[in-house]
Amino acid sequence: MTPPPAEHAGRPAGTNRDGKITREMVLATALELIDRDGPDGLSMRRLAHALGRDPMILYRHTPNKAALLDGVAETVLAQLTVDPTARDWATELRTIARDYRRLALAHPHVVPLLVTRPLATPLALRPQGTLRPLEDILTLLTRAGFSGPDALHIYRALFGFLHGHVLNELQELIDNPAETDDLLRLGLHRLPIAEFPLLRSLATALASYNGATELERGLDILLTGLTTTLTPHPA
Amino acid sequence: MTPPPAEHAGRPAGTNRDGKITREMVLATALELIDRDGPDGLSMRRLAHALGRDPMILYRHTPNKAALLDGVAETVLAQLTVDPTARDWATELRTIARDYRRLALAHPHVVPLLVTRPLATPLALRPQGTLRPLEDILTLLTRAGFSGPDALHIYRALFGFLHGHVLNELQELIDNPAETDDLLRLGLHRLPIAEFPLLRSLATALASYNGATELERGLDILLTGLTTTLTPHPA
């Protein structure tokens, strides 16, 4: 993901030798652990063990565990690249949305961090990698002729929707045992029929959830809604 | 939520005396602790202490801590009542959205649980209090003439949007020190101007976030988008 330090061979022998730990390495293996075992599977001790080091070195690269989690969320989010010079803002937003969804599916266990970690940190104190996409989207939209506040509004609407969608989609992914009967597969048979008739009857509809098309449908709604509500006034 | 044992006065003296603990009491004080200290402020020991009991009694009412958190999320979500017989489905959805927002603002520390706990549990194994609003909304929409899958789609769109919006709004609420200068208040002065010009220039716009109107605007977009995309065919 993030490139390793450019040169590693021509070092003054001793620095950055095999035993040297970098922040990138820490974050990368932390991400691996979370991807494999979920957020609760990550402990400082386990992470250190995975690195083959003493647990305490970690605190040379992060003030505490919370900051480390922020770092992981940041490295994932930093993979979201925005082209602020795109000609058509709407299709660029679509691309961003698809990329975001792709990232979320690639790291489902990180999604809780992505959506909740910001709650713990005021906006401007967040790592700059997290703010990069925001700034880029703002330039994209102002270049397209939107006012600053409108651009902000669009950004909020987009990411609000994206967060919601991704959370939705991951819920559906939780259970995919190869069970044939939808009712059984979803465990809906547990529900009393008298109280949850519709939910039970919609088993197949629930089981055949398609995140990609759901995303596109949502984007259709959102973008048409946005274009009818707000109009860019050309520069 | 689940009714307490019907009679409590005419007991054979000794049962259910002052010292008796119910699941509702556990969940209620757990909610209090979370509201006050955040999710990390809740430990089994602290909760027991708040109840004036031994920590281990808690395991008479919940299999483990995760289930207890689910219970807290459930009690909050169960306060969301839906009227499946409402005449106008769109305005009913609006009401639901406003109620949800109100709940979220009343218990901001529970919101992370509300949006992420479902990820840990397959849909049908979730407590029925959580599924009640879903079923009710489905009946509301099918009564309005929507097909089952369309109703499901609308439900997903609504709650996806709601989750996203609430997360957005809570982010803005994090920091409200009584600082006069917006730039300073948001800590944006920390950002290099060259790299984040727009973000810095939008300080006042960022500072004057209004969740209620933002919600209404989002609902406008969503509902108009939904009505143009899907049409109920009358029963």
Added chain:
DNA sequence: TCCGAACGTCTACGTTGTAGGTCTACAGTC
């Protein structure tokens, strides 16, 4: 050559979730 900083390691403390055992009080059966 010396110094300060960074890096790595070790030990230790208080807290966490919860398994296991024990002791008590009561309900139901003879």
Added chain:
DNA sequence: GACTGTAGACCTACAACGTAGACGTTCGGA
């Protein structure tokens, strides 16, 4: 009344956790 099963409450104990503090080593720059 005696016996038994069952549920509740309490205690102890354990492994794992995050991280403070101290100590040694290594290294770039003065």
